[in-house]
Amino acid sequence: MPKLTVEGVGQFDVPQGKRLVLALTQDAGIDQLHACGGHARCTTCRVEFIEGEPERMTVAEREVLSARGLTGVRLSCQITCDHDMTVRAISRLEGSGRKDAGSEPAEEIEPPPEWIDKPSSAS
Numbered sequence: 834m835p836k837l838t839v840e841g842v843g844q845f846d847v848p849q850g851k852r853l854v855l856a857l858t859q860d861a862g863i864d865q866l867h868a869c870g871g872h873a874r875c876t877t878c879r880v881e882f883i884e885g886e887p888e889r890m891t892v893a894e895r896e897v898l899s900a901r902g903l904t905g906v907r908l909s910c911q912i913t914c915d916h917d918m919t920v921r922a923i924s925r926l927e928g929s930g931r932k933d934a935g936s937e938p939a940e941e942i943e944p945p946p947e948w949i950d951k952p953s954s955a956s
């Protein structure tokens with residue numbers, strides 16, 4: 834089982850292949866935002882990687898990060914837990930002014946993932 838470490842929160846065993854956004858909300862139990870429901874549209878599911886940043890990313894993640902000019906963050910709804918990771922949860926409901934964290938993301942990555950190597954400029 835991959836281990837997910839959330840800075841300042843703890844370390845959690847996560848089922849192999851689970852979406853990171855769901856591991857954050859269900860296994861780590863934090864108030865991670867996911868305003869678009871995990872569809873690679875809102876970027877509120879963003880996290881910063883401290884260790885174990887995945888080398889691959891979905892085309893959808895690359896496109897939305899690039900469209901918004903975001904660097905140094907990854908979208909937890911576009912990542913599966915298939916190795917140990919340490920992240921900083923930087924986008925949470927508390928203090929966001931939103932009424933909720935967003936609708937529950939599906940178990941599988943949406944849109945259906947098309948994997949590419951992470952561009953060096955995206956981290």
Ligand code: FES
Pocket residue numbers: 866867868869870871872873874875876877878879908909910911
């Ligand atoms: S981009 Fe909206 S939840 Fe990931």
